[in-house]
Amino acid sequence: MGTSDTPLMRQWEEVKAHHRDALLFFRVGDFYELFHGDAEEGAKLLGLTLTSRNNGSAAQVPLAGVPAKAIDDYMSRLVRMGRRVAICDQVEDPSQAKGIVRREVTETVTPGTAVHESLLSERRNNFLVAVVAEERSYGVAALDVSTGEIIVQHVQGQDLEAEFGRLEPSELLAPRTVIEDPNSGLRSAVADIPLTIRDDWIFETDVCSDELCRFYAVESLDGFGFQAADVALVRAAGSLIQYLKEVRPGGLTHLRPVQIKRPGLVMLLD
Template sequence: MQDLSKHTPMMRQYLTIKAEFPHILIFYRMGDFYELFFDDAKKASDLLDISLTARGKTGGNAIPMAGVPYHAVENYLAKLVALGESVAICEQIGDPATSKGPVERKVVRVITPGTLSDEALLTDRQDNLIVAIVDNQSPQAKLKTSSAPAFGLAYLDMASGRFVLTEPQTSEQLQAELQRLSPAELLYSESIQDFSLIEQRKGLRRRPEWEFDLDTAIKL
């Protein structure tokens, strides 16, 4: 984590929370708005077509900021999810009247495209699938045998509970299966050999190799 000593108490709180969710957008509740800061603010401004402003300075540089009203947040979440983005909702859980320093906050909800169950955010016209793939051809792969399939693929429909495992034998079969499924979110191991197979997909989430280990999967 970066040195927090140069930041205000509130910004230290934000950055501590952000460090736990480095790869997704943080909606940080401040009064009647959810605010985003730094790169999150720039990204949200582009994706949601909202104003990019600044809040104070850190290290002599202005802090980029963008925000959305809390009463309209579901509309913005639906748009971000449709674009393949994930969001962590950080709420005020402390009492402003009794808090010394920043009001206590914590992430109470994490929304990812493939794990939605909220009907307000789901698209009626298609399944909302989360897909995970592992490349058995990579040097780190555990199934390095002549009979092992080239790839392992699993997909889950959170709404129905449908869970399916498949074993594409070639890159072409993998691409065909991804085209058929059109996943909202795609988890892939960091050791994947040919990223071009998936780079055009939305909702990409790079995961460490150990998460695809059989023993880990059984424990989870």
């Protein structure tokens, strides 16, 4: 951030720092504007005109904008392409503002957390899926935010691609080291799925167990049907809850008890 940036661009930089992996639509009057790399990518994906904004004595800033009344259409198009979108709105009356209008991100939409009807299909679930590696298999958790359904299961390595084909994930969460491991078969199995790479600590057993306990308001998971060999399932389920709390803070109250899927058996967490 340069000292010669305008107040508007300094504000944009501050917001963007917390949403670096999203296309940030920044409300300016009757338009939502994209800046810098977001503008260049948005112009390419959406067919927008790429222009520039004066940035004080700093260099001109790439700019692309859409009318505020049409934001749902443009957002839907990007999410269908597998992109993550953050909407930054003016949260005070410009006429009452002292200095620059205060702005905050009011909505973040990702392919796996979308609830807009235009982004959902009546024929299939919109699954957000998390996967963690075990010694010879994977722990997989699938969550449909629109219905509240969440299912966890063990999947053998050779069956992972077929299971993803059955679930048709809209978005996949995975630990960074698993994705970057050249010996992992996960990269090839998720080639066509929008991928969100998360830091490894987010998938740690204690972190995920605590997240599930807090969400279900229990002191332990002992009575929920998890067995000693289900550590990967706890990690996958807990990482989904944590991610959803970040993206949709008010969107968890309708989630159902977790279903543990085993060959010939489905167990419910009450």
